[in-house]
Amino acid sequence: xxxxxxxxxxxxxxxxxxxxxxxxxxxxxxxxxxxxxxxxxxxxxxxxxxxxxxxxxxxxxxxxxxxxxxxxxxxxxxxxxxxxxxxxxxxxxxxxxxxxxxxxxxxxxxxxxxxxxxxxxxxxxxxxxxxxxxxxxxxxxxxxxxxxxxxxxxxxxxxxxxxxxxxxxxxxxxxxxxxxxxxxxxxxxxxxxxxxxxxxxxxxxxxxxxxxxxxxxxxxxxxxxxxxxxxxxxxxxxxxxxxxxxxxxxxxxxxxxxxxxxxxxxxxxxxxxxxxxxxxxxxxxxxxxxxxxxxxxxxxxxxxxxxxxxxxxxxxxxxxxxx
Numbered sequence: 001x002x003x004x005x006x007x008x009x010x011x012x013x014x015x016x017x018x019x020x021x022x023x024x025x026x027x028x029x030x031x032x033x034x035x036x037x038x039x040x041x042x043x044x045x046x047x048x049x050x051x052x053x054x055x056x057x058x059x060x061x062x063x064x065x066x067x068x069x070x071x072x073x074x075x076x077x078x079x080x081x082x083x084x085x086x087x088x089x090x091x092x093x094x095x096x097x098x099x100x101x102x103x104x105x106x107x108x109x110x111x112x113x114x115x116x117x118x119x120x121x122x123x124x125x126x127x128x129x130x131x132x133x134x135x136x137x138x139x140x141x142x143x144x145x146x147x148x149x150x151x152x153x154x155x156x157x158x159x160x161x162x163x164x165x166x167x168x169x170x171x172x173x174x175x176x177x178x179x180x181x182x183x184x185x186x187x188x189x190x191x192x193x194x195x196x197x198x199x200x201x202x203x204x205x206x207x208x209x210x211x212x213x214x215x216x217x218x219x220x221x222x223x224x225x226x227x228x229x230x231x232x233x234x235x236x237x238x239x240x241x242x243x244x245x246x247x248x249x250x251x252x253x254x255x256x257x258x259x260x261x262x263x264x265x266x267x268x269x270x271x272x273x274x275x276x277x278x279x280x281x282x283x284x285x286x287x288x289x290x291x292x293x294x295x296x297x298x299x300x301x302x303x304x305x306x307x308x309x310x311x312x313x314x315x316x317x318x319x320x321x322x323x
Contacts, residue, residue: 008047009037011082018081023177032074048079048090057098069100106256106297107243109145117141120239124231130215135198136223137231140213142191143169144251147182148258148284150174151225151251160208164193174285182283259284259295 012033019026036048036056045052053075060068072092079091109117121138130136143149153171161170167189169182184192200206204214211222223231229251236248243249249257262280266273281292 006037006046008040011086012037012078015078015081025177029074029078032071033078036075048075050090053090053092065098066100066103068098072097104247106253106295107241107247107249108260108297109241109249109254109257113239113241113249114141114145116241117235117239120235123238124235129217131202132195132198132204132214133231135195136213137228137235139191139195140228140232141235141254142188143184144254145258146185146188148255148262149182150255150285151228153285155211155213155223155225155228157212158209159206159212162192162196162212164189164196167192171285178285178287180282180285255284256295256297259292260297263296 016026016030016033019029039056039059040046040048040052043052043055045055057068057072060071073094076092076094076097079089082089083091118138118141121141122134124134124137126133140154143154144151147169149169149171153174156172157169161172163170167184167186169184170179171182172179174180199212199214204210205220210220213223213228215221215223215227232251241249259280262276263273266276277289277292281289284292284295286292
C-alpha cells in the first residue's frame with residue numbers, strides 16, 4: 001500500500017492495480033512512486049506540480065543519466081494515466097527529460113569463460129552463515145548460462161520447483177506472471193544433483209517450499225537477488241574475465257550468452273533458425289519473439305555462422321546467376 005493516502009497516493013494505487021491486473025509486477029515503478037510521495041511530503045508539497053516536479057528532478061542530478069530518465073518516464077506514465085480521470089493534473093514535458101546514456105552492450109561469454117567461472121566459484125570462501133557459497137554460486141552460474149534464467153527466477157526457486165529425476169525446473173509466476181517448465185542440459189542436471197547433495201549435508205530446511213539457494217543469516221533464509229549479485233561479483237573478480245572493452249560480464253550477460261549460444265548451435269547444425277526462434281522465446285519466458293530479439297546481438301562469431309549457413313544453402317544459386 002502507498003503510505004500517504006492523499007489524492008495523489010490514491011491515484012498511484014489505481015495506476016499500480018491497473019498494470020498488475022494486466023500481468024505486470026511493477027515493483028520498481030512502485031518504489032519510484034513511493035519515493036516521490038515521500039519526497040513531496042518531506043518538502044512540503046501537496047501535489048505534483050511543475051515546481052514540485054522540478055525540485056524532485058534536481059534532487060536526482062547526482063544519479064546516472066539513464067537512471068534519472070527511467071524515473072522521469074515512470075512519473076510521466078503515471079501522470080498520463082491520471083490525466084484520464086483528472087484532465088487538469090500535471091504531466092511532465094518529455095522534451096525536458098534528462099538525456100539517457102545508452103546501456104552498455106552485453107559481454108558475451110564462451111564455454112571456456114564459463115569453465116573459468118566455475119573454477120573461481122569453487123575457490124570462494126565458505127562461511128558459517130553461508131556454508132554453501134561456493135556450491136550455490138557454481139549452481140547459479142550453471143543455470144544462468146545453460147538455461148538462460150533471469151536473476152530473480154534463480155533466487156526464487158524452491159525445492160519443489162526442482163524435478164531432479166526429470167531434470168526440469170518449474171519457473172513460477174515470473175515476468176508478466178508467466179510460468180513455464182525449463183528442461184535442463186545434462187551438465188546442468190549434474191550440477192543440480194551435486195548441489196542438492198551438499199545442501200542436504202549442510203542440514204538446511206528441506207521442506208518443499210524451502211528456497212533452493214539458502215543461508216543461515218538470521219536463522220534460515222533464501223538469497224535475494226542483491227545477495228547473489230555480491231557473490232557473483234566476488235567470483236568474477238577472481239575469474240578475471242573481461243570483454244574487449246575491459247568490462248566484466250554481468251549476471252544478465254549470461255542470459256544474453258545463452259541466447260547467442262542457442263543460435264550458434266542451430267546455425268552449425270544447419271537448422272532453420274526462423275522456425276526455432278519461437279521455441280527459444282518460449283524457453284526464455286518471453287511474450288513474443290520481439291522480446292527475444294533484444295538478446296540476439298550480432299557478434300562476429302554469430303555473423304560468421306549465419307554467413308556460412310547462407311553460403312551452404314544458396315551459394316550455388318548465386319554463383320549460377322552470375323555465370
